[in-house]
Amino acid sequence: MSSVSHHDEHDENDYDFRRIEARWAPVWEELAPFSTSDAPESKPRKYILDMFPYPSGDLHMGHAEVYALGDIVARYWRQRGFTVLHPIGWDSFGLPAENAAIKRGADPREWTYENIEQQKASMKRYAASFDWDRVLHTSDPEYYRWNQWLFLEMYKKGLAYRKDSWVNWDPVDQTVLANEQVLPDGTSDRSGAVVVKKKLTQWYFKITDYADRLLDDLNQLEGSWPAKVLSMQRNWIGRSVGADVDFVIEGHEAPVTVFTTRPDTLFGATFMVVAPDSDLAAELASGSTPEVRAAFQDYLEQAQKKSEIDRQDATRDKTGVFLDRWAINPVSGERIPVWAADYVLADYGHGAIMAVPAHDQRDLDFARTYDLPIRMVVDTTAPMTGTIPVITEEMLNEEPPTIDPAITGEALTGDGRLINSGPLDGLSKSNAIKRAIELLEERGTGRASKTYRLRDWLISRQRYWGTPIPIMYTEDGEEVPLEQDALPLELPWEKGMDLKPKGTSPLGGLEEWVATTTPDGRPARRDTDTMDTFVDSSWYFLRFLDPRDSTKAFDPAQAEKWAPVDQYIGGVEHAILHLLYARFITKVLFDLGYVSFTEPFSALLNQGMVILDGAKMSKSKGNLVYFTEELDRFGVDAVRLTMAFAGPPEDDIDWADVSVTGSQKFLARAWRLSGEVTAPVGADPETGDTALRRVTHKYLSEVPGLIEAFKFNVGVARTMELVNAIRKAIDSGPGAGDPAVREAVEVVAVGLSLYAPHTADDMWQRLGHFDGTKETLVAFAGWRKADPLLLVEDQVTAVVQVDGKVRDRLEVSPKIGNDELEALARASAAVQRAIGDREIAQVIARAPRVVNIATKK
RNA sequence: GCCCCGGUAGCCCAAUUGGCAGAGGCAGGCGACUUAAAAUCGCUUCAGUCUGGGUUCGAGUCCCAGCCGGGGCACCA
Numbered sequence: 001m002s003s004v005s006h007h008d009e010h011d012e013n014d015y016d017f018r019r020i021e022a023r024w025a026p027v028w029e030e031l032a033p034f035s036t037s038d039a040p041e042s043k044p045r046k047y048i049l050d051m052f053p054y055p056s057g058d059l060h061m062g063h064a065e066v067y068a069l070g071d072i073v074a075r076y077w078r079q080r081g082f083t084v085l086h087p088i089g090w091d092s093f094g095l096p097a098e099n100a101a102i103k104r105g106a107d108p109r110e111w112t113y114e115n116i117e118q119q120k121a122s123m124k125r126y127a128a129s130f131d132w133d134r135v136l137h138t139s140d141p142e143y144y145r146w147n148q149w150l151f152l153e154m155y156k157k158g159l160a161y162r163k164d165s166w167v168n169w170d171p172v173d174q175t176v177l178a179n180e181q182v183l184p185d186g187t188s189d190r191s192g193a194v195v196v197k198k199k200l201t202q203w204y205f206k207i208t209d210y211a212d213r214l215l216d217d218l219n220q221l222e223g224s225w226p227a228k229v230l231s232m233q234r235n236w237i238g239r240s241v242g243a244d245v246d247f248v249i250e251g252h253e254a255p256v257t258v259f260t261t262r263p264d265t266l267f268g269a270t271f272m273v274v275a276p277d278s279d280l281a282a283e284l285a286s287g288s289t290p291e292v293r294a295a296f297q298d299y300l301e302q303a304q305k306k307s308e309i310d311r312q313d314a315t316r317d318k319t320g321v322f323l324d325r326w327a328i329n330p331v332s333g334e335r336i337p338v339w340a341a342d343y344v345l346a347d348y349g350h351g352a353i354m355a356v357p358a359h360d361q362r363d364l365d366f367a368r369t370y371d372l373p374i375r376m377v378v379d380t381t382a383p384m385t386g387t388i389p390v391i392t393e394e395m396l397n398e399e400p401p402t403i404d405p406a407i408t409g410e411a412l413t414g415d416g417r418l419i420n421s422g423p424l425d426g427l428s429k430s431n432a433i434k435r436a437i438e439l440l441e442e443r444g445t446g447r448a449s450k451t452y453r454l455r456d457w458l459i460s461r462q463r464y465w466g467t468p469i470p471i472m473y474t475e476d477g478e479e480v481p482l483e484q485d486a487l488p489l490e491l492p493w494e495k496g497m498d499l500k501p502k503g504t505s506p507l508g509g510l511e512e513w514v515a516t517t518t519p520d521g522r523p524a525r526r527d528t529d530t531m532d533t534f535v536d537s538s539w540y541f542l543r544f545l546d547p548r549d550s551t552k553a554f555d556p557a558q559a560e561k562w563a564p565v566d567q568y569i570g571g572v573e574h575a576i577l578h579l580l581y582a583r584f585i586t587k588v589l590f591d592l593g594y595v596s597f598t599e600p601f602s603a604l605l606n607q608g609m610v611i612l613d614g615a616k617m618s619k620s621k622g623n624l625v626y627f628t629e630e631l632d633r634f635g636v637d638a639v640r641l642t643m644a645f646a647g648p649p650e651d652d653i654d655w656a657d658v659s660v661t662g663s664q665k666f667l668a669r670a671w672r673l674s675g676e677v678t679a680p681v682g683a684d685p686e687t688g689d690t691a692l693r694r695v696t697h698k699y700l701s702e703v704p705g706l707i708e709a710f711k712f713n714v715g716v717a718r719t720m721e722l723v724n725a726i727r728k729a730i731d732s733g734p735g736a737g738d739p740a741v742r743e744a745v746e747v748v749a750v751g752l753s754l755y756a757p758h759t760a761d762d763m764w765q766r767l768g769h770f771d772g773t774k775e776t777l778v779a780f781a782g783w784r785k786a787d788p789l790l791l792v793e794d795q796v797t798a799v800v801q802v803d804g805k806v807r808d809r810l811e812v813s814p815k816i817g818n819d820e821l822e823a824l825a826r827a828s829a830a831v832q833r834a835i836g837d838r839e840i841a842q843v844i845a846r847a848p849r850v851v852n853i854a855t856k857k
Numbered sequence: 858g859c860c861c862c863g864g865u866a867g868c869c870c871a872a873u874u875g876g877c878a879g880a881g882g883c884a885g886g887c888g889a890c891u892u893a894a895a896a897u898c899g900c901u902u903c904a905g906u907c908u909g910g911g912u913u914c915g916a917g918u919c920c921c922a923g924c925c926g927g928g929g930c931a932c933c934a
């Protein structure tokens with residue numbers, strides 16, 4: 001045997017992913033098939049967006065998943081005849097670059113743009129169908145100048161402002177953090193350090209102005225966004241509805257307002273508590289006796305020494321200090337003591353509460369610690385029917401169990417009948433809430449009110465690698481915004497610049513840059529902080545519409561054409577931060593008249609994580625699966641297909657549970673078919689084998705619904721079925737020359753183009769369709785219409801049950817009627833045997849599927 | 858403590874409005890091809906759907922209670 005000819009034959013008929021990848025990568029590079037710059041006006045449009053990556057190192061398996069899934073969606077809509085905008089860029093400002101630069105003593109730009117080049121090469125290898133003409137990097141001056149523009153627009157509207165406040169300080173990264181960046185355990189989501197509080201003057205975006213809209217508009221996204229994300233956002237915004245109540249403080253000019261969700265318990269308020277770190281507490285203490293002042297100072301210092309973790313521990317004992325001040329209940333006129341205690345937070349509500357120990361567990365714990373009065377005002381033993389209290393005879397005869405919170409230590413928060421509450425007596429909880437608010441409003445000492453967990457977005461960062469804040473300060477402290485034509489205010493770089501975190505921005509060290517003059521010629525100093533990088537990503541989807549536009553951030557006309565994003569794909573780790581900010585900025589841009597929509601992402605898909613052996617992959621655990629290694633071993637298409645096939649996209653993929661080899665074998669099976677087809681291009685499929693055509697057309701009709709429901713795993717399974725059916729047709733059916741076989745293999749190629757672009761294009765070429773032009777790539781072949789005649793089965797199996805158990809199966813016409821089916825069922829010998837001598841009670845026929853005969857018991 | 862999601866074969870997962878529990882894959886077994894093996898092809902074993910109730914002619918699917926797993930929020934007034 002000639003080994004040479006043997007080898008040649010091998011070459012032609014063996015699936016060699018390396019050779020196939022090497023064949024197509026240069027073709028795609030040359031044809032730039034997914035550029036949308038020449039999109040015809042006539043075609044419908046889709047904007048499919050994958051969350052853009054941060055350029056730290058090379059791509060990892062998580063990227064491999066998101067870009068595989070996003071690409072399925074993009075390629076699907078292209079096959080459906082849409083012009084698909086599927087851009088990519090880099091979220092390239094941020095701390096990792098800066099930390100790497102410090103380690104290497106170099107410019108963060110070098111590290112950043114080297115990584116971008118590496119990731120870009122990997123993405124191209126991965127064959128993601130991006131529009132490479134629209135690449136953007138948020139660290140380019142041409143991008144971040146529009147962050148500055150946005151900041152100034154918001155500044156003009158009072159939505160960007162500076163305030164002095166207690167902020168979250170990351171002692172490792174030496175910068176402030178937004179609330180959203182502090183994890184529930186009080187550590188930084190970046191460095192992992194325990195966050196401490198620091199009082200600083202910082203820039204904020206007034207996201208709280210949008211709290212109601214951010215909450216209410218979530219209803220529009222119901223069904224299109226994962227329920228989990230909607231619930232997380234609702235929790236995060238945390239709207240509480242209740243009342244503001246004004247308490248006069250003896251010897252204090254202004255009344256103190258408290259927020260409460262339970263104005264019905266106003267008569268049960270037996271003391272007031274203010275947050276020790278609030279201005280109000282300091283004020284009240286300073287007006288008190290020297291002893292109180294000293295005790296308060298002492299308490300405040302202790303409270304501030306506590307870490308965020310200790311402070312949030314709900315189980316720890318309540319502490320506080322009496323301020324020797326007295327407040328007057330605006331409804332009852334009662335005189336109640338005022339305390340300072342750190343279970344009240346300075347930055348929630350008004351930083352002060354009315355304490356109702358009988359009906360609030362925290363207040364009760366505090367009252368029991370300091371021996372303060374506890375008064376029940378809601379009798380929760382009175383059962384309610386609607387809003388009318390009902391007392392049964394049984395209850396009158398029974399010795400009632402003690403429910404007094406002062407004895408049990410359990411606050412009563414349930415519904416009940418109001419007692420000890422003057423005009424509210426006898427009312428139910430909900431009616432008493434309404435009535436109490438009316439009473440307060442009549443007297444002008446309170447009003448209905450809402451408060452939120454959401455705080456304003458702190459955007460200042462004391463680090464280098466970000467967007468400079470376009471504000472300067474004159475010698476007398478006046479804020480002066482930059483003029484638009486002074487933008488971009490470029491981020492300066494000096495060789496040997498010290499970027500080490502030291503608590504103030506590194507830009508402060510560049511005297512030449514900091515010292516400037518106002519437009520009217522006064523000496524001034526620039527703000528040396530940079531913006532939170534979440535500002536960058538809060539509007540990038542609009543910049544993709546024309547990333548080279550040097551005259552504006554984006555073109556409203558283009559936004560009208562493409563936006564909002566039809567499908568957004570990314571990890572659930574951004575469920576709050578990025579998505580909340582992007583929603584906020586979109587609403588701001590709407591209010592400013594730049595866009596006509598109020599939500600940026602019409603639909604959202606969260607993919608799960610790629611894990612290994614049940615554990616998150618990490619370098620420290622040493623259980624990393626390397627992206628490049630997987631591609632080298634199994635090929636791009638097999639890795640992509642595995643991502644799609646592993647399971648529902650939102651579930652985690654355990655790389656130990658999947659078989660990339662299996663994917664590879666399947667691709668080889670499918671690919672080989674394209675070499676076996678002998679029917680000529682254009683052979684009329686209608687002259688082919690009907691049984692195979694039924695399978696093919698069922699595939700054509702079912703798969704679109706599956707893809708649109710993100711059931712990619714089922715879509716792949718259906719493609720496997722079709723391939724199996726073709727294999728059978730060739731080996732033991734009508735044979736490789738049948739036009740239906742050609743039709744089916746072509747449908748496989750188009751179907752596979754969503755998951756395995758190299759294999760699909762190679763099949764398409766072997767089937768004789770590719771002529772070197774962009775239009776003849778399989779990506780543009782189009783999804784064929786299923787022939788409805790082939791979808792109608794001429795025989796279906798009807799099941800006959802007796803008392804719910806399957807006793808016979810009948811081959812019947814799909815058009816059979818209930819009566820006829822029932823008659824057939826009754827005639828069945830197997831059925832009669834099952835019935836025996838029992839009497840038939842009822843027969844349910846659901847033609848053409850099922851007949852159930854129920855017998856009398 | 859409050860809220861949300863999920864439990865189907867050894868494993869990953871399917872299953873229109875309630876209507877034959879199994880589509881697909883992995884792993885395993887047997888066979889064909891081969892001197893042999895790999896590759897390939899064919900055939901094939903395996904659960905009655907977490908538990909207990911309920912509704913129904915009929916429940917993986919709907920309702921109630923519970924168990925287990927995952928997630929979010931939580932001294933938020």
